[in-house]
Amino acid sequence: MGFGNMFLLNLAMLVTVAYLVNVFYKYGFKRLSRRTNYLLSIVIMILSGWICMKFGFQVNDDVIFDLRFVPLIIASVTYSNPITIIVIGTGIGLARLTFGITDAAIAGFINLSILGLVCACLNVWMRRSQSRFAVKGFVTILVVNVVFSLNSALFGVYSFNKYMLEIMPIVFPLSVLLSMVFAFILRDFQLEHRQYLELMHANELLMRQTDELHKAKIVLEERAKQLSIASRYKSEFLANMSHELRTPLNSIINLAQIIAESDDTEDDLSEYGRIIYKSGHDLLQLINDILDLSKVEAGRLEITNEEVVLAEVANWMQVHFEHIALQKNIRFEISREEGLPDTIISDPQRIAQILRNLLSNAFKFTHEGCVQLAVRRALPEEGVQGDWLVFSVTDTGIGVPNEKQSAVFEVFQQADGSISRKYGGTGLGLPISSNLARLLGGFIRMDSEVGRGSVFSFYLPLKPGKAGEEVKVAVDSRL
Known part of the structure; x- marks a missing residue:
C-alpha cells in the first residue's frame, strides 16, 4: 500500500x-x-x-x-x-x-x-x-x-x-x-x-x-371563571335588590304625593311632601336605571317585538317633555319626515326609554334655544346600508369636547367630573341607551361641539331581521 x-x-x-x-x-x-x-x-x-x-x-x-x-x-x-x-x-x-x-x-x-x-x-x-x-x-x-x-x-x-x-x-x-x-x-x-x-x-x-403558557392559561381561565361568577352574582344581586327597593320606595312616593296634593295640611308640610316626592322619584329613576343595567349584564333583559306606531311615539315624547320645556322656557319641536311607514316592528317600551334618556339629557344641559326631535330615514352619506329609521335629538346646550365624547357612553362616566355636582345624575342614561339600542339591532351616534350643542342620533333598522351585519359595521363608528 x-x-x-x-x-x-x-x-x-x-x-x-x-x-x-x-x-x-x-x-x-x-x-x-x-x-x-x-x-x-x-x-x-x-x-x-x-x-x-x-x-x-x-x-x-x-x-x-x-x-x-x-x-x-x-x-x-x-x-x-x-x-x-x-x-x-x-x-x-x-x-x-x-x-x-x-x-x-x-x-x-x-x-x-x-x-x-x-x-x-x-x-x-x-x-x-x-x-x-x-x-x-x-x-x-x-x-x-x-x-x-x-x-x-x-x-x-x-x-x-x-x-x-x-x-x-x-x-x-x-x-x-x-x-x-x-x-x-x-x-x-x-x-x-x-x-x-x-x-x-x-x-x-x-x-x-409552552408549559408556562399552559399554566398561565389555566390560571387565567380559573380567574375568568371566578370573575364571571362574581359578575353574575353582582348582576343578580343588583337586579334583585333593585326590585326589592322599588316596592317600599313606590309606597313612599305615593304617600308623599298625597301629602303634597292635600289641601288640609300646612304649607310647610305640603312643601316637605313635595321634597319627599321629588327625592323619592329621583331615587326610583336611579334604581330603574341600575335595574336595567344589571339586567343587560346578566342577560335577563327581554326585548319584545310588536307593532310600534311612530305617531304615538312622537306624542309620548310631546306629552312627557312639554311641561319641562315650558318651565325652562325652551322651544321643543318634533318633526317627522314624509314617506315614513306608519308602523314598525320593535319594542315600544325600549324605544321610548332611549328617547326619554336622550331628551332628558338634552333638556338638562340646555339653558336657552331649543330641543328638537326629528324622525327620518338614514341618508346614504351617513355610512349605513339598508333601511334605517333615525331618531335625532338636537339641542343648543353646552356640548361635549371631542376628547371627552367617548366617555359619555361608559358606565358612571360623564364628560366632566363636575357635571354630576352641577347638573346631577349618575351617568347611566347614555350607557343604558347604547346597550338597549344594540339589543334592538341599532346603535347611537353622537356629534357635539362645545358651546353649540349636541346631536344624538338613534339608528333603528326598519327590518330588524336584516340588520345584523349592517349594525356590526356601523356600531364601531358611532362616536
Whole structure:
C-alpha cells in the first residue's frame, strides 16, 4: 500500500470516528456530566491517534507513516486549556509504544510530545489572535505538518538527508492536503452539532414556555371563571335588590304625593311632601336605571317585538317633555319626515326609554334655544346600508369636547367630573341607551361641539331581521 492510499485510509478512519462520536453524543454522551464528557473527549482524541497508527503505512517492523498528528490539530482548535493539548500529544506518543518499544516508537513518542507543546502554543496564539478562523486553521495545519516532518527527520530512524529528499516530498503535501480535508469535514460536523445543540436548546425553551403558557392559561381561565361568577352574582344581586327597593320606595312616593296634593295640611308640610316626592322619584329613576343595567349584564333583559306606531311615539315624547320645556322656557319641536311607514316592528317600551334618556339629557344641559326631535330615514352619506329609521335629538346646550365624547357612553362616566355636582345624575342614561339600542339591532351616534350643542342620533333598522351585519359595521363608528 502506498503513502497516498494509507493516508486516505487514515482519513476515512478519522471521519468514521468523528461520525461515531457525533452519534454517540446525540444518543448517549449528552446524558453524562460535563466533566465525564470532557474526559471522554480526551480519550477519543488519543484513540483516534492510535487508530491512525493501527491502519498506517508500515514500511518495516519498526517504521509507521500515518496521520496521528491530525487529532492534535483538532485538539488545538477545540480545547481552551493548553495543558489538555499537551496531555493528548503525550497520550498519542505513549500509544505509539503499544506497537512495540523500538527506536522508531521512542522517536514517535518524542515527536508527538514535542508536537503537543507546539499545538499548546498554537492554541494560545489562536485565542489571542484577531485573524479569521480560516486563516488561523490554515497556519495551524501548516505549522503542525512542518514540525512533525522536521521531528521525523531529526529523531526518526531514517537519516536526515534521506527523509528530507526522498520521503518528505511525498508525505508532506499529502499530509497537509488531507489534514485540511479532514479539518473541513470536522468543521462541518461541528457546525451540524452546534445547530443540533441550538435546536435542542430552542426546543427546551419552547417546551418551558409552552408549559408556562399552559399554566398561565389555566390560571387565567380559573380567574375568568371566578370573575364571571362574581359578575353574575353582582348582576343578580343588583337586579334583585333593585326590585326589592322599588316596592317600599313606590309606597313612599305615593304617600308623599298625597301629602303634597292635600289641601288640609300646612304649607310647610305640603312643601316637605313635595321634597319627599321629588327625592323619592329621583331615587326610583336611579334604581330603574341600575335595574336595567344589571339586567343587560346578566342577560335577563327581554326585548319584545310588536307593532310600534311612530305617531304615538312622537306624542309620548310631546306629552312627557312639554311641561319641562315650558318651565325652562325652551322651544321643543318634533318633526317627522314624509314617506315614513306608519308602523314598525320593535319594542315600544325600549324605544321610548332611549328617547326619554336622550331628551332628558338634552333638556338638562340646555339653558336657552331649543330641543328638537326629528324622525327620518338614514341618508346614504351617513355610512349605513339598508333601511334605517333615525331618531335625532338636537339641542343648543353646552356640548361635549371631542376628547371627552367617548366617555359619555361608559358606565358612571360623564364628560366632566363636575357635571354630576352641577347638573346631577349618575351617568347611566347614555350607557343604558347604547346597550338597549344594540339589543334592538341599532346603535347611537353622537356629534357635539362645545358651546353649540349636541346631536344624538338613534339608528333603528326598519327590518330588524336584516340588520345584523349592517349594525356590526356601523356600531364601531358611532362616536
